[in-house]
Amino acid sequence: MFQEVLSNILTFYDYLLKRTDARVRDYPLMQSPIQMTVILLGYVIFVLYVGPRCMANRKPFCLKTTMIVYNFSMVAFNAYIVYEFLMSGWGTTYTWRCDLCDPSSSPQALRMVRVAWLFYFSKYIELLDTVFFVLRKKHSQVTFLHIFHHSILPWTWWWGVTLTPAGGMGSFHAMVNTCVHVIMYTYYGLAAAGPRFQKYLWWKKYMTAIQLIQFVLVSVHISQYYLMENCEYQVPIFIHLILFYGTFFFILFSNFWIQAYVKGKRLPASTEDKPKQNGITTVIEPVVVANGKHLENGTVHYTNGFAHNGKVKEV
Template structure:
Protein backbone atom coordinates (compact mmCIF):
# COMPACT_ATOMS: atom_id res chain seq x y z
CA UNK A 1 0.00 0.00 0.00
CA UNK A 2 1.29 3.45 -0.93
CA UNK A 3 2.36 5.36 2.17
CA UNK A 4 1.72 8.96 1.14
CA UNK A 5 3.18 10.61 4.25
CA UNK A 6 6.35 8.50 4.11
CA UNK A 7 6.97 9.28 0.44
CA UNK A 8 6.40 12.98 0.97
CA UNK A 9 8.93 12.88 3.81
CA UNK A 10 11.48 11.23 1.52
CA UNK A 11 10.80 13.75 -1.23
CA UNK A 12 11.27 16.68 1.14
CA UNK A 13 13.84 15.10 3.42
CA UNK A 14 14.87 17.68 6.00
CA UNK A 15 16.33 15.30 8.56
CA UNK A 16 19.88 16.50 7.85
CA UNK A 17 19.12 20.21 7.67
CA UNK A 18 21.40 22.36 9.79
CA UNK A 19 19.12 25.13 11.02
CA UNK A 20 22.03 26.94 12.66
CA UNK A 21 22.97 28.16 9.17
CA UNK A 22 19.91 30.39 9.24
CA UNK A 23 21.47 32.47 12.02
CA UNK A 24 25.18 32.22 11.19
CA UNK A 25 26.00 34.67 8.36
CA UNK A 26 29.78 34.60 8.79
CA UNK A 27 30.03 30.82 8.92
CA UNK A 28 27.45 30.14 6.23
CA UNK A 29 28.32 27.69 3.46
CA UNK A 30 25.77 26.31 1.00
CA UNK A 31 25.48 22.53 1.10
CA UNK A 32 22.64 20.75 -0.66
CA UNK A 33 20.72 18.60 1.78
CA UNK A 34 22.34 20.31 4.76
CA UNK A 35 21.36 23.94 4.25
CA UNK A 36 17.62 24.34 4.94
CA UNK A 37 15.51 24.43 1.75
CA UNK A 38 18.54 23.60 -0.39
CA UNK A 39 17.14 20.35 -1.82
CA UNK A 40 16.27 20.62 -5.50
CA UNK A 41 13.02 18.84 -4.61
CA UNK A 42 12.02 21.96 -2.70
CA UNK A 43 12.34 24.01 -5.88
CA UNK A 44 10.36 21.53 -7.95
CA UNK A 45 7.80 21.09 -5.20
CA UNK A 46 7.32 24.84 -4.92
CA UNK A 47 6.63 25.01 -8.65
CA UNK A 48 3.97 22.31 -8.42
CA UNK A 49 2.36 23.90 -5.38
CA UNK A 50 2.55 27.36 -6.95
CA UNK A 51 0.78 26.38 -10.15
CA UNK A 52 -1.81 24.20 -8.41
CA UNK A 53 -2.69 26.90 -5.87
CA UNK A 54 -2.88 29.65 -8.48
CA UNK A 55 -5.02 27.61 -10.87
CA UNK A 56 -7.37 26.57 -8.08
CA UNK A 57 -7.61 30.15 -6.86
CA UNK A 58 -8.36 31.42 -10.36
CA UNK A 59 -11.20 28.91 -10.64
CA UNK A 60 -12.52 29.97 -7.25
CA UNK A 61 -12.27 33.68 -8.04
CA UNK A 62 -14.05 33.19 -11.34
CA UNK A 63 -17.17 32.41 -9.33
CA UNK A 64 -16.44 35.10 -6.76
CA UNK A 65 -18.34 38.21 -7.75
CA UNK A 66 -16.15 40.80 -6.08
CA UNK A 67 -12.35 40.84 -5.77
CA UNK A 68 -10.75 41.01 -2.34
CA UNK A 69 -9.23 44.34 -1.31
CA UNK A 70 -6.59 42.91 1.06
CA UNK A 71 -5.30 46.39 1.77
CA UNK A 72 -3.53 45.58 5.03
CA UNK A 73 -2.14 42.27 3.77
CA UNK A 74 -0.81 43.81 0.55
CA UNK A 75 0.68 46.79 2.37
CA UNK A 76 2.44 44.55 4.90
CA UNK A 77 3.71 42.19 2.20
CA UNK A 78 5.14 44.99 0.07
CA UNK A 79 6.66 46.87 3.00
CA UNK A 80 8.36 43.70 4.25
CA UNK A 81 9.88 42.94 0.84
CA UNK A 82 10.92 46.58 0.43
CA UNK A 83 12.81 46.56 3.74
CA UNK A 84 14.27 43.10 3.11
CA UNK A 85 15.46 44.20 -0.34
CA UNK A 86 17.12 47.27 1.16
CA UNK A 87 18.95 45.15 3.74
CA UNK A 88 20.13 42.63 1.14
CA UNK A 89 21.22 45.40 -1.20
CA UNK A 90 23.17 47.26 1.48
CA UNK A 91 25.06 44.26 2.83
CA UNK A 92 25.75 42.91 -0.67
CA UNK A 93 27.31 46.17 -1.82
CA UNK A 94 29.46 46.39 1.31
CA UNK A 95 30.65 42.78 1.14
CA UNK A 96 31.32 42.77 -2.59
CA UNK A 97 33.22 46.06 -2.32
CA UNK A 98 35.32 44.66 0.54
CA UNK A 99 36.03 41.55 -1.52
CA UNK A 100 37.19 43.77 -4.36
CA UNK A 101 39.54 45.69 -2.06
CA UNK A 102 40.93 42.56 -0.41
CA UNK A 103 41.19 40.20 -3.38
CA UNK A 104 40.93 42.31 -6.52
CA UNK A 105 38.16 42.85 -9.03
CA UNK A 106 38.64 39.39 -10.51
CA UNK A 107 37.32 37.82 -7.32
CA UNK A 108 34.00 39.57 -7.92
CA UNK A 109 33.51 37.41 -11.01
CA UNK A 110 35.08 34.06 -10.28
CA UNK A 111 37.50 32.42 -7.88
CA UNK A 112 39.59 29.28 -7.57
CA UNK A 113 39.83 29.63 -3.80
CA UNK A 114 37.08 27.40 -2.44
CA UNK A 115 37.73 28.64 1.09
CA UNK A 116 36.35 32.03 0.05
CA UNK A 117 33.04 30.55 -1.13
CA UNK A 118 31.35 31.05 2.20
CA UNK A 119 30.48 33.79 4.64
CA UNK A 120 28.09 36.70 4.73
CA UNK A 121 27.96 37.46 1.00
CA UNK A 122 26.80 33.92 0.26
CA UNK A 123 24.47 34.06 3.25
CA UNK A 124 22.83 37.15 1.76
CA UNK A 125 22.48 35.28 -1.54
CA UNK A 126 20.83 32.48 0.42
CA UNK A 127 18.38 34.92 2.04
CA UNK A 128 17.77 36.30 -1.44
CA UNK A 129 16.97 32.74 -2.55
CA UNK A 130 14.48 32.32 0.30
CA UNK A 131 12.88 35.67 -0.52
CA UNK A 132 11.95 34.33 -3.95
CA UNK A 133 9.58 31.89 -2.29
CA UNK A 134 7.96 34.78 -0.43
CA UNK A 135 7.57 36.68 -3.70
CA UNK A 136 5.28 33.93 -4.97
CA UNK A 137 2.66 35.59 -2.78
CA UNK A 138 2.65 38.41 -5.37
CA UNK A 139 0.72 36.13 -7.71
CA UNK A 140 -1.70 35.01 -5.01
CA UNK A 141 -2.51 38.65 -4.28
CA UNK A 142 -3.10 39.41 -7.96
CA UNK A 143 -5.46 36.45 -8.30
CA UNK A 144 -7.44 37.37 -5.19
CA UNK A 145 -7.76 40.91 -6.52
CA UNK A 146 -8.88 39.55 -9.90
CA UNK A 147 -5.96 41.09 -11.76
CA UNK A 148 -4.77 39.69 -15.07
CA UNK A 149 -1.64 37.54 -14.86
CA UNK A 150 0.51 37.41 -17.97
CA UNK A 151 2.73 34.44 -18.83
CA UNK A 152 5.90 36.42 -18.13
CA UNK A 153 4.76 36.87 -14.52
CA UNK A 154 4.30 33.12 -14.03
CA UNK A 155 7.57 32.33 -15.74
CA UNK A 156 9.63 34.92 -13.87
CA UNK A 157 8.42 34.01 -10.40
CA UNK A 158 8.95 30.30 -10.93
CA UNK A 159 12.21 30.22 -12.88
CA UNK A 160 14.01 32.77 -10.70
CA UNK A 161 13.93 30.33 -7.77
CA UNK A 162 15.86 27.77 -9.81
CA UNK A 163 18.18 30.47 -11.09
CA UNK A 164 19.23 31.61 -7.61
CA UNK A 165 19.46 27.98 -6.47
CA UNK A 166 21.96 27.39 -9.29
CA UNK A 167 23.91 30.49 -8.22
CA UNK A 168 24.39 29.00 -4.78
CA UNK A 169 25.00 25.50 -6.07
CA UNK A 170 27.70 26.63 -8.52
CA UNK A 171 29.03 29.35 -6.19
CA UNK A 172 28.80 31.95 -8.95
CA UNK A 173 30.55 35.08 -7.76
CA UNK A 174 29.33 37.20 -10.67
CA UNK A 175 25.74 36.46 -9.62
CA UNK A 176 26.22 38.86 -6.70
CA UNK A 177 25.96 41.80 -9.08
CA UNK A 178 22.70 40.42 -10.43
CA UNK A 179 21.39 40.21 -6.88
CA UNK A 180 22.51 43.77 -6.16
CA UNK A 181 20.79 45.11 -9.27
CA UNK A 182 17.60 43.16 -8.57
CA UNK A 183 17.33 44.12 -4.90
CA UNK A 184 17.98 47.76 -5.80
CA UNK A 185 15.02 47.75 -8.18
CA UNK A 186 12.87 45.88 -5.68
CA UNK A 187 13.43 48.56 -3.04
CA UNK A 188 11.63 51.08 -5.22
CA UNK A 189 9.19 48.63 -6.77
CA UNK A 190 7.83 47.28 -3.50
CA UNK A 191 7.88 50.74 -1.94
CA UNK A 192 5.80 51.96 -4.87
CA UNK A 193 3.31 49.12 -4.39
CA UNK A 194 3.21 49.79 -0.65
CA UNK A 195 2.46 53.48 -1.12
CA UNK A 196 0.00 52.82 -3.95
CA UNK A 197 -2.13 50.47 -1.87
CA UNK A 198 -2.40 53.23 0.73
CA UNK A 199 -3.76 55.52 -1.96
CA UNK A 200 -0.76 57.81 -2.13
CA UNK A 201 1.55 58.84 -4.95
CA UNK A 202 5.34 58.66 -5.18
CA UNK A 203 7.87 61.08 -6.61
CA UNK A 204 9.45 58.60 -9.01
CA UNK A 205 8.42 56.44 -11.94
CA UNK A 206 8.99 52.72 -11.46
CA UNK A 207 9.55 52.25 -15.20
CA UNK A 208 12.65 54.44 -15.06
CA UNK A 209 14.28 52.13 -12.52
CA UNK A 210 13.29 49.08 -14.54
CA UNK A 211 15.00 50.55 -17.61
CA UNK A 212 18.09 51.33 -15.53
CA UNK A 213 18.06 47.76 -14.24
CA UNK A 214 17.84 46.27 -17.73
CA UNK A 215 20.66 48.46 -19.05
CA UNK A 216 22.83 47.76 -15.99
CA UNK A 217 22.37 43.99 -16.25
CA UNK A 218 23.11 44.12 -19.99
CA UNK A 219 26.32 46.11 -19.52
CA UNK A 220 27.44 43.93 -16.63
CA UNK A 221 26.72 40.75 -18.60
CA UNK A 222 28.84 41.95 -21.53
CA UNK A 223 31.63 43.01 -19.17
CA UNK A 224 31.50 39.65 -17.37
CA UNK A 225 31.73 37.71 -20.63
CA UNK A 226 34.66 39.80 -21.85
CA UNK A 227 36.43 39.59 -18.48
CA UNK A 228 36.07 35.82 -18.19
CA UNK A 229 37.09 35.34 -21.83
CA UNK A 230 40.15 37.54 -21.32
CA UNK A 231 41.05 35.63 -18.14
CA UNK A 232 40.92 32.31 -20.01
CA UNK A 233 43.11 33.71 -22.80
CA UNK A 234 45.61 35.02 -20.25
CA UNK A 235 45.80 31.63 -18.52
CA UNK A 236 46.26 29.84 -21.85
CA UNK A 237 49.18 32.13 -22.74
CA UNK A 238 50.77 31.50 -19.35
CA UNK A 239 50.40 27.73 -19.74
CA UNK A 240 51.92 27.86 -23.21
Protein backbone atom coordinates in the same frame (compact mmCIF):
# COMPACT_ATOMS: atom_id res chain seq x y z
CA MET B 1 16.15 2.07 -22.55
CA PHE B 2 13.95 3.67 -19.89
CA GLN B 3 15.98 2.03 -17.13
CA GLU B 4 19.18 3.36 -18.67
CA VAL B 5 17.82 6.91 -18.82
CA LEU B 6 16.58 6.66 -15.23
CA SER B 7 19.95 5.31 -14.13
CA ASN B 8 21.76 8.22 -15.79
CA ILE B 9 19.42 10.73 -14.12
CA LEU B 10 20.00 9.18 -10.70
CA THR B 11 23.75 9.11 -11.28
CA PHE B 12 23.73 12.79 -12.20
CA TYR B 13 21.52 13.55 -9.19
CA ASP B 14 23.96 11.81 -6.83
CA TYR B 15 26.82 13.73 -8.44
CA LEU B 16 25.08 17.04 -7.77
CA LEU B 17 24.39 16.17 -4.17
CA LYS B 18 28.06 15.34 -3.66
CA ARG B 19 29.00 18.68 -5.21
CA THR B 20 26.75 20.58 -2.78
CA ASP B 21 28.80 23.10 -0.85
CA ALA B 22 29.07 21.91 2.75
CA ARG B 23 28.65 25.47 4.03
CA VAL B 24 25.09 25.69 2.70
CA ARG B 25 23.86 22.13 3.26
CA ASP B 26 22.04 22.90 6.51
CA TYR B 27 20.11 25.90 5.17
CA PRO B 28 16.36 25.38 4.53
CA LEU B 29 15.37 24.12 1.05
CA MET B 30 18.99 23.26 0.18
CA GLN B 31 18.96 19.51 0.85
CA SER B 32 17.44 18.51 -2.49
CA PRO B 33 16.13 20.14 -5.70
CA ILE B 34 12.90 18.18 -5.26
CA GLN B 35 11.57 20.51 -2.55
CA MET B 36 12.00 23.70 -4.53
CA THR B 37 10.71 22.08 -7.74
CA VAL B 38 7.50 20.97 -5.98
CA ILE B 39 6.98 24.47 -4.52
CA LEU B 40 7.43 26.15 -7.90
CA LEU B 41 5.18 23.66 -9.71
CA GLY B 42 2.55 24.24 -7.02
CA TYR B 43 2.90 28.01 -7.57
CA VAL B 44 2.35 27.70 -11.34
CA ILE B 45 -0.63 25.35 -10.91
CA PHE B 46 -2.23 27.67 -8.34
CA VAL B 47 -1.89 30.93 -10.30
CA LEU B 48 -2.96 29.40 -13.62
CA TYR B 49 -5.65 26.90 -12.63
CA VAL B 50 -6.58 26.42 -8.97
CA GLY B 51 -6.64 30.08 -7.91
CA PRO B 52 -8.72 31.48 -10.81
CA ARG B 53 -11.25 28.63 -10.46
CA CYS B 54 -11.60 29.14 -6.71
CA MET B 55 -12.10 32.88 -7.23
CA ALA B 56 -14.47 32.55 -10.19
CA ASN B 57 -17.65 32.94 -8.10
CA ARG B 58 -16.14 34.94 -5.26
CA LYS B 59 -15.69 38.65 -4.73
CA PRO B 60 -12.10 39.96 -4.89
CA PHE B 61 -10.34 40.04 -1.54
CA CYS B 62 -9.57 43.43 -0.01
CA LEU B 63 -5.87 43.18 0.83
CA LYS B 64 -4.86 46.83 1.04
CA THR B 65 -3.37 46.72 4.54
CA THR B 66 -1.74 43.34 3.90
CA MET B 67 -0.09 44.60 0.73
CA ILE B 68 1.16 47.82 2.30
CA VAL B 69 2.85 45.83 5.07
CA TYR B 70 4.16 43.25 2.59
CA ASN B 71 5.60 45.76 0.13
CA PHE B 72 7.40 47.92 2.65
CA SER B 73 8.68 44.82 4.44
CA MET B 74 10.16 43.71 1.11
CA VAL B 75 11.80 47.13 0.73
CA ALA B 76 13.54 46.67 4.08
CA PHE B 77 14.45 43.03 3.39
CA ASN B 78 15.94 43.76 -0.03
CA ALA B 79 17.83 46.79 1.29
CA TYR B 80 19.37 44.54 3.94
CA ILE B 81 20.40 41.99 1.28
CA VAL B 82 22.07 44.74 -0.80
CA TYR B 83 23.99 45.87 2.29
CA GLU B 84 25.13 42.31 2.99
CA PHE B 85 26.28 41.82 -0.61
CA LEU B 86 28.34 44.99 -0.36
CA MET B 87 29.87 44.07 3.00
CA SER B 88 30.57 40.50 1.87
CA GLY B 89 32.79 41.54 -1.01
CA TRP B 90 31.26 43.89 -3.57
CA GLY B 91 31.92 46.95 -1.46
CA THR B 92 35.07 45.71 0.25
CA THR B 93 37.46 43.29 -1.48
CA TYR B 94 36.04 42.52 -4.93
CA THR B 95 37.65 43.97 -8.06
CA TRP B 96 34.38 43.92 -10.07
CA ARG B 97 36.22 41.93 -12.73
CA CYS B 98 37.39 38.33 -12.33
CA ASP B 99 36.21 37.72 -8.78
CA LEU B 100 36.35 34.03 -7.88
CA CYS B 101 34.25 32.14 -5.35
CA ASP B 102 35.87 31.94 -1.94
CA PRO B 103 36.03 28.25 -0.85
CA SER B 104 37.32 29.07 2.64
CA SER B 105 35.48 29.33 5.94
CA SER B 106 36.55 32.89 6.59
CA PRO B 107 33.97 35.25 8.17
CA GLN B 108 33.58 37.15 4.88
CA ALA B 109 33.08 33.95 2.86
CA LEU B 110 30.48 32.65 5.31
CA ARG B 111 28.75 36.02 5.23
CA MET B 112 28.52 35.78 1.43
CA VAL B 113 27.12 32.24 1.70
CA ARG B 114 24.44 33.54 4.05
CA VAL B 115 23.41 36.48 1.86
CA ALA B 116 23.39 34.29 -1.25
CA TRP B 117 20.86 32.04 0.50
CA LEU B 118 18.84 35.06 1.69
CA PHE B 119 18.58 36.26 -1.90
CA TYR B 120 17.49 32.78 -2.99
CA PHE B 121 14.89 32.59 -0.21
CA SER B 122 13.53 36.05 -1.08
CA LYS B 123 12.45 34.67 -4.46
CA TYR B 124 9.92 32.43 -2.70
CA ILE B 125 8.50 35.36 -0.73
CA GLU B 126 8.06 37.25 -4.02
CA LEU B 127 5.69 34.54 -5.25
CA LEU B 128 3.10 36.34 -3.10
CA ASP B 129 3.04 39.09 -5.76
CA THR B 130 1.15 36.74 -8.08
CA VAL B 131 -0.98 35.28 -5.30
CA PHE B 132 -2.24 38.80 -4.54
CA PHE B 133 -3.16 39.28 -8.20
CA VAL B 134 -5.18 36.06 -8.16
CA LEU B 135 -6.96 36.80 -4.88
CA ARG B 136 -7.87 40.28 -6.10
CA LYS B 137 -8.94 38.86 -9.48
CA LYS B 138 -6.45 41.00 -11.39
CA HIS B 139 -5.91 38.27 -13.96
CA SER B 140 -4.63 40.65 -16.64
CA GLN B 141 -1.52 41.15 -14.51
CA VAL B 142 -0.72 37.41 -14.52
CA THR B 143 1.20 37.40 -17.79
CA PHE B 144 3.64 34.89 -19.24
CA LEU B 145 6.53 37.25 -18.50
CA HIS B 146 5.43 37.64 -14.88
CA ILE B 147 5.03 33.91 -14.18
CA PHE B 148 8.15 32.87 -16.08
CA HIS B 149 10.30 35.46 -14.31
CA HIS B 150 9.02 34.52 -10.85
CA SER B 151 9.33 30.77 -11.35
CA ILE B 152 12.60 30.39 -13.28
CA LEU B 153 14.80 32.61 -11.09
CA PRO B 154 14.47 30.64 -7.81
CA TRP B 155 14.85 27.38 -9.71
CA THR B 156 18.13 28.43 -11.35
CA TRP B 157 19.44 30.08 -8.20
CA TRP B 158 19.12 26.84 -6.26
CA TRP B 159 21.90 25.44 -8.42
CA GLY B 160 24.01 28.55 -7.97
CA VAL B 161 23.68 28.53 -4.19
CA THR B 162 24.28 24.78 -4.12
CA LEU B 163 27.53 24.80 -6.11
CA THR B 164 28.96 28.33 -5.74
CA PRO B 165 27.40 30.06 -2.72
CA ALA B 166 30.44 32.14 -1.82
CA GLY B 167 29.91 34.93 -4.30
CA GLY B 168 32.40 35.75 -6.99
CA MET B 169 31.48 37.45 -10.24
CA GLY B 170 28.45 35.16 -10.50
CA SER B 171 26.71 37.00 -7.67
CA PHE B 172 26.79 40.46 -9.27
CA HIS B 173 23.42 40.01 -10.98
CA ALA B 174 21.84 39.05 -7.64
CA MET B 175 23.00 42.29 -6.03
CA VAL B 176 21.76 44.38 -8.97
CA ASN B 177 18.42 42.55 -8.98
CA THR B 178 18.00 43.26 -5.27
CA CYS B 179 18.72 46.97 -5.80
CA VAL B 180 15.99 47.06 -8.45
CA HIS B 181 13.57 45.39 -6.05
CA VAL B 182 14.16 48.07 -3.41
CA ILE B 183 12.92 50.61 -5.96
CA MET B 184 10.13 48.37 -7.25
CA TYR B 185 8.61 47.51 -3.88
CA THR B 186 8.83 51.15 -2.80
CA TYR B 187 6.62 51.97 -5.77
CA TYR B 188 4.24 49.10 -5.00
CA GLY B 189 3.96 50.17 -1.36
CA LEU B 190 3.13 53.78 -2.24
CA ALA B 191 0.62 52.66 -4.88
CA ALA B 192 -1.10 50.38 -2.37
CA ALA B 193 -1.26 53.18 0.21
CA GLY B 194 -3.93 55.04 -1.79
CA PRO B 195 -4.56 58.20 -3.81
CA ARG B 196 -2.93 60.61 -1.38
CA PHE B 197 0.45 59.16 -2.37
CA GLN B 198 -0.20 59.37 -6.10
CA LYS B 199 1.83 62.55 -6.45
CA TYR B 200 4.91 60.55 -5.44
CA LEU B 201 4.43 58.03 -8.27
CA TRP B 202 5.42 60.20 -11.22
CA TRP B 203 8.27 57.78 -11.93
CA LYS B 204 5.98 54.82 -12.72
CA LYS B 205 6.85 55.01 -16.43
CA TYR B 206 10.53 54.50 -15.62
CA MET B 207 10.03 51.15 -13.86
CA THR B 208 10.47 49.05 -17.02
CA ALA B 209 13.44 51.21 -18.05
CA ILE B 210 15.08 50.43 -14.70
CA GLN B 211 14.55 46.72 -15.35
CA LEU B 212 16.16 47.04 -18.79
CA ILE B 213 19.16 48.89 -17.33
CA GLN B 214 19.51 46.01 -14.85
CA PHE B 215 19.86 43.44 -17.64
CA VAL B 216 22.32 45.62 -19.55
CA LEU B 217 24.53 45.98 -16.46
CA VAL B 218 24.42 42.24 -15.78
CA SER B 219 25.25 41.33 -19.38
CA VAL B 220 28.09 43.85 -19.66
CA HIS B 221 29.65 42.78 -16.36
CA ILE B 222 29.55 39.05 -17.07
CA SER B 223 30.79 39.56 -20.66
CA GLN B 224 34.17 40.59 -19.23
CA TYR B 225 34.84 36.89 -18.72
CA TYR B 226 35.09 36.33 -22.48
CA LEU B 227 37.61 39.16 -22.89
CA MET B 228 39.98 38.12 -20.11
CA GLU B 229 43.07 36.08 -20.93
CA ASN B 230 42.98 34.25 -17.63
CA CYS B 231 39.92 34.05 -15.39
CA GLU B 232 39.55 30.67 -13.72
CA TYR B 233 36.04 31.01 -12.39
CA GLN B 234 35.22 27.71 -10.71
CA VAL B 235 31.96 26.89 -12.56
CA PRO B 236 32.12 28.48 -16.04
CA ILE B 237 28.67 27.21 -17.04
CA PHE B 238 27.15 29.75 -14.63
CA ILE B 239 28.89 32.54 -16.56
CA HIS B 240 27.21 31.38 -19.76
CA LEU B 241 23.84 31.02 -18.04
CA ILE B 242 24.01 34.50 -16.51
CA LEU B 243 24.81 36.03 -19.91
CA PHE B 244 21.90 34.11 -21.41
CA TYR B 245 19.67 35.23 -18.53
CA GLY B 246 20.58 38.90 -18.98
CA THR B 247 20.12 38.81 -22.76
CA PHE B 248 16.92 36.76 -22.72
CA PHE B 249 15.15 38.90 -20.14
CA PHE B 250 16.33 42.06 -21.84
CA ILE B 251 14.51 40.86 -24.97
CA LEU B 252 11.36 39.94 -23.04
CA PHE B 253 11.20 43.22 -21.12
CA SER B 254 12.00 45.20 -24.29
CA ASN B 255 9.01 43.57 -25.96
CA PHE B 256 6.88 44.53 -22.95
CA TRP B 257 8.17 48.12 -23.21
CA ILE B 258 7.28 48.30 -26.90
CA GLN B 259 3.82 46.84 -26.38
CA ALA B 260 3.09 49.00 -23.33
CA TYR B 261 4.56 52.38 -24.16
CA VAL B 262 5.36 52.49 -27.87
CA LYS B 263 2.18 50.83 -29.14
CA GLY B 264 0.28 52.20 -26.15
CA LYS B 265 -1.46 49.01 -25.06
CA ARG B 266 -0.94 49.80 -21.37
CA LEU B 267 -1.18 53.59 -21.46
CA PRO B 268 -3.98 55.09 -19.31
CA ALA B 269 -7.18 56.13 -21.05
CA SER B 270 -6.97 59.70 -19.71
CA THR B 271 -4.13 62.11 -19.15
CA GLU B 272 -4.21 61.29 -15.46
CA ASP B 273 -1.79 58.60 -14.33
CA LYS B 274 -3.61 55.72 -12.68
CA PRO B 275 -1.13 53.35 -11.03
CA LYS B 276 -2.02 49.66 -10.90
CA GLN B 277 0.35 47.53 -8.88
CA ASN B 278 -0.14 44.47 -6.71
CA GLY B 279 -3.83 44.57 -7.56
CA ILE B 280 -4.55 48.15 -6.35
CA THR B 281 -6.37 50.53 -8.70
CA THR B 282 -6.63 54.23 -7.86
CA VAL B 283 -9.40 56.33 -9.42
CA ILE B 284 -8.92 60.04 -9.03
CA GLU B 285 -11.41 61.75 -11.32
CA PRO B 286 -15.00 62.38 -10.08
CA VAL B 287 -17.91 60.54 -11.66
CA VAL B 288 -21.09 62.61 -12.06
CA VAL B 289 -24.45 60.94 -11.46
CA ALA B 290 -28.02 62.14 -11.25
CA ASN B 291 -29.57 64.40 -8.58
CA GLY B 292 -26.60 66.69 -8.33
CA LYS B 293 -24.27 64.17 -6.62
CA HIS B 294 -20.59 63.64 -7.33
CA LEU B 295 -18.91 60.34 -6.54
CA GLU B 296 -15.22 60.78 -5.87
CA ASN B 297 -13.03 58.01 -4.42
CA GLY B 298 -16.14 56.31 -3.06
CA THR B 299 -17.43 59.40 -1.14
CA VAL B 300 -20.75 61.12 -1.92
CA HIS B 301 -20.85 64.92 -2.05
CA TYR B 302 -24.11 66.89 -2.37
CA THR B 303 -24.05 70.17 -4.29
CA ASN B 304 -26.24 73.29 -4.04
CA GLY B 305 -29.52 71.63 -3.22
CA PHE B 306 -31.48 68.49 -2.69
CA ALA B 307 -33.57 66.20 -4.85
CA HIS B 308 -37.35 66.24 -4.53
CA ASN B 309 -39.54 64.23 -6.92
CA GLY B 310 -36.86 64.25 -9.55
CA LYS B 311 -36.36 68.04 -9.34
CA VAL B 312 -33.61 70.07 -7.76
CA LYS B 313 -34.68 72.89 -5.43
CA GLU B 314 -32.19 75.68 -4.84
CA VAL B 315 -31.15 76.40 -1.26
